[in-house]
Amino acid sequence: MNLLITSREQILAELTEIDSFLNIIMSENAEEAVQRGNDLAVYVARTGKLLADAKYWLNEAVKSKVMQTLVETAKNAKATATAINALVNSLCREERYLVDWCERCNRTATHQLSWCVTVISKAKEEMKMAGMYNNKK
Incomplete structure (x- = not known):
């Protein structure tokens, strides 16, 4: 299997x-929310991948020979x-x-994307209400 794992340095960057x-x-500008929402959707996906890569590096560190030796030494003690x-x-x-930071960025981007949806929905509702008001004149 050919894994495309992002380096720790690139994850940090x-x-x-x-x-x-x-x-x-x-x-609360709807146009800004649309643009930001587009960017956030990409960041949600990317931080999910970075999270998987950061977990890979964590697992590699935990299973390294040095770690195994330290665990054995600790058990013997x-x-x-x-x-x-x-x-x-x-x-x-x-x-x-890196794992914790990836998780935080992923959650934050997800919550901000939800906020963008709320702002856009609010703008749509305001336009709808303005149209109804104008039609009654």
């Missing part, structure tokens, strides 16, 4: 760009499962951070 976009405050998990989480903190 893309998340930085996406996060900047997500931190822009949108007006009679460490608890909680202590071993804390050690693994600490050693994989950068990969876990």
